Amino acid sequence: MAATYTPDILRKLFQSSFNLTQWYTFLQYFFNATELKEGPEKIIGSTSDNGYYLGNIDTTDSYRIGLFHYNITKGSVANRRVGLRNLVKSFINPAWGEFDAALVVFDSGDHWRLSFICDIKGEATSPKRYTYVFGSDDLLYRTPIERFNFLKKKGISFENLKTAFSVEALSDEFFDRYREQYADFIQYITGKRFVKVGSKWEEKRLSEPNAALMGAFDYNEKKIRDYVKKMMGRITFLHFLQRKGWMCGDLNYMQNMFENSLYKNDYLDSVLEPLFFGILNTKPAEREALFADYDWDKSLLNEWKDIPYLNGGLFERDKEDEPESRFPADYFKRLFQFFSEYNFTIDENDPNDAEVGVDPEMLGKIFENLLEDNKDKGAFYTPKEIVRYMCQESLIAYLETNTSIAKDKIRQFVLSPEEGVKDIPENKKPKLLSALENVKICDPAIGSGAFPMGLLNELLHCREVLSGDHYDRAEIKKSIIQNNIYGVDIEKGAVDIARLRFWLSIVVDEETPSPLPNLDYKIMQGNSLIESFIGVDLSKLTYEKEYKKDKGEISLFDDEKNRLQKTVSHLLSSYYSCNDHNRKVKLQQEISDTINKQLEAQAYDPTILARLKDINLAENNKFFLWHTWFSDVFNRDDDKNGFDIVIGNPPYFLYQESHVGEIADLRSDKDYTIAFGGKLNAYKLFIANAVKKLLSTNGINCFIFQNSF
Known part of the structure; x- marks a missing residue:
């Protein structure tokens, strides 16, 4: 039978x-x-x-x-x-x-x-x-x-x-097929494709490039790859969303929408972009006007009336979205067919409890493995079990330092909160909860967000068991993301994916859709190792308590810096939960203007000021303004200025002649002295940066690095 x-x-x-x-x-x-x-x-x-x-x-x-x-x-x-x-x-x-x-x-x-x-x-x-x-x-x-x-x-x-x-076998198979779809779109535009030759991937020209699309992207192949990654990331996100039933209540909506579309030959510009920008990124009351502005098909408005407004920034139109981008219908047909064959599980899998399907962590694996040049940049995917181990050990060390609870009880509590909480004395629980609510965590090379996501889950489990029977899981998550977690990466693509995972982690626990927080100033693009520009220190834009202690008095000049930084902090806080598009644009402008005033208050050389004004201070690969963007961490009420936990898997690569300018910047910074001597490997600089610049007193640093150390 x-x-x-x-x-x-x-x-x-x-x-x-x-x-x-x-x-x-x-x-x-x-x-x-x-x-x-x-x-x-x-x-x-x-x-x-x-x-x-x-x-x-x-x-x-x-x-x-x-x-x-x-x-x-x-x-x-x-x-x-x-x-x-x-x-x-x-x-x-x-x-x-x-x-x-x-x-x-x-x-x-x-x-x-x-x-x-x-x-x-x-x-x-x-x-x-x-x-x-x-x-x-x-x-x-x-x-x-x-x-x-x-x-x-x-x-x-x-x-x-x-x-x-097995979940692993599925992950590998899904990733291999995803890479093929991605390579199809890239080849359609550039004519090039990475093919495996022996054990190595090599780029080959296999067909003629698409002249119109190449021109639209200024012949910049990195821009093209980032664009295709983001497009596929958005489409992947919608497959998680349809699993929640939020895409018109149809669990296979994305494929069915394509099958029934009249615009298969111009699907990205005529259907996907109106969905991304006109629906998911626009409040229902404002959708009709936007559709009229862009001359999109108004009949779609009715079909999509139940799709939620998400906010958050994932579906915001940026300049890469402006060019007309037309792909043959076949490309999207194959893509949606491929996605429809998999089970998308909305919850990030626990190493001990996994649903067999594509979970949001897969986005991380895709990112870490899709960057063609990622290995050269020293970026590697970290297995889940190792991430969990490091997150738990860091949290144990932090709680041992910041509560007066016995070490064995803290360890038991973090490793198994449901069981361990029984052994925590009642009078110590408020202090434990307070330590969990106030911890400041940063991954300065966040990649696709594995470590902060791991700590989000550990903090959530610990806080749930201390919250009694009445708590809102999604609200606890939002508060952890807002108050406890920070991240920086030099790669824009990494930042996009990390934000995506945090948004999904909130969506998991929402019964009904509500606008997502803006993570633009929580997980940011920048060069973590450098807070200077052509030799000029940019860390002093803010007025710090430490400075006041040393000098014993504040000049009017310092008062002004302090006022400006308070303004920035207030604006950043308002921006996080703002869900009105026009107000967000206005806030971004105000933040940028206030930081420019801080720069002027520093009385820098006018030529340096002019050059700084041409750089997007919130998103670049030259430096990162730690003390400006994360001033709440470096001016804490508890006087522990800096992060409690700096964690991650920093890049490993040897600095070559091509890095000579950057090396000069780093060598002139006395905090990096401990990293020089022998071959200069990037991870050594990240350790020096964590220990000397980022950590608070008694802070915990937990990195993976090479045993050559």
């Missing part, structure tokens, strides 16, 4: 609501269950859900897999990650014997999750759960169908089951 499970029958099973009778048949004939109970046996145990034992499978390689089924309610244990350890305990029953792993269905009525849970013996390792979510009749479920076909061919062994539920 197993042979009758064709791809179509599997698809039907996965698209339907959960049916216990059908599941019994599937366990019997597909999984060759060794034992199936006449009727499900209720689990009496530590979970509040209705759990049942169905039987077991002895695999071909002699593992014993327990079969379970849970009926779950909203907010139930099985739905929440915190319950995994407790859930596993409830599998242990003397009547059923021991299991090496479990195959568990969690049925919540509308959707059902099929989880493979392994590492369930003993306390030494954390149990791991890998999950497919089923029950949507408009999804194709290509991955589980392919994986289950693989199981049918290869046989039900423990190793094959792990492969069938």
Whole structure:
């Protein structure tokens, strides 16, 4: 009978609501269950859900897999990650014997999750759960169908089951296919493509460039690559959004919209751009006027009336969006077909609890691997487990330093907040919560945002268990992003992706759409190592408390600097949550004008001032104004001026002759003396920068760097 499970029958099973009778048949004939109970046996145990034992499978390689089924309610244990350890305990029953792993269905009525849970013996390792979510009749479920076909061919062994539920294999396959789509668009414009020659990628000219598009981008291939990356990033974001049901309630909206469009041959300018700029970036009341300005098809306004206004900046029109960009219909047809074959999971996967699908962390992997020259810049993708380890250890060290709670209790609390909170004395909890609310964290080479995202998740878990029963998860996340997290990167593409991940992390927990915060001045482009310009120190634009202590008095000149910096701080704070487009533009202008006044107050040489005015101070690759943009960190109320945690995976590359100008700037800065001597590697400069410039007293620095150190 197993042979009758064709791809179509599997698809039907996965698209339907959960049916216990059908599941019994599937366990019997597909999984060759060794034992199936006449009727499900209720689990009496530590979970509040209705759990049942169905039987077991002895695999071909002699593992014993327990079969379970849970009926779950909203907010139930099985739905929440915190319950995994407790859930596993409830599998242990003397009547059923021991299991090496479990195959568990969690049925919540509308959707059902099929989880493979392994590492369930003993306390030494954390149990791991890998999950497919089923029950949507408009999804194709290509991955589980392919994986289950693989199981049918290869046989039900423990190793094959792990492969069938593997997230890593999916990540690699998705990335390879994404890169092909990206390369298609690049080749259409430039005629060039990176092809693999042996083990290396080499750029080859394979066709004629598109003269009109090349001209529109000033023949600048980096601009073209950034543009295509951003376009595909926006489209990817919308696939996460449709998973929330926010794209007209259709889980496959993006593909269906393309299939039904009258504008397939001019899809970017006629459909996607009106959607990006006229809908997602525009309040409903202002949409009609904008459509008239750009002469977009007004009939789309009605079709899109339920799509939310998002704010945030991801869908803001910038100068790269201005040129007319026309691609043959086939390019978008292939792109949407490719995306429609994958399950987009809106939540960033936890190393111990992963949904099999494309999660927002994938955007990071794409970014780190898509930059053709990334390896030359020393940028590398950091595995999730390492990110988590570093984030937890940094947070433990910070809390040990900033609370009077015993070290073993702090460690237990950070590693397992639900369990650890029980051992924190009641009178110490307010101090612990305050330390979590006030921590300042920075990644000075943020890349795609892995480390700040990791710390966002750790802070969230810790704050949830200290917040009692009544808290709003999305609000806690927004407050962490606003008050605790900062990031800088020299690459504009990295900053775009990092912001994207933070927006998605908020969207995950929103029941209904609300405008996203503006991250323009939280995660910023700049050269982290340099706060000077042609030899002129730019860190003194702000008036600092330290300075006052040294001098004992303030001159009128310092008073003026102080007033201007307070104005900047106030404007930055207003900008973060402003969701009115015209007001945002006005605020940006005011911020820029005030900083120019600060520059003038410094009485710099007029020629230097003139040159600085030609540089976008908020977004460039020459320097970064730490003390201006992040003045709240360097002028803290608690007198700990600087960051509590500086964390990340800084670039590693040797400085060459081509960097000679930058080396001169760095060599003249006494704070970098410790980095010179021997070969000059970028990571050494990042360590010096963290230790000497960025960290507060007793701050924590946690970097990955080469053992040549």
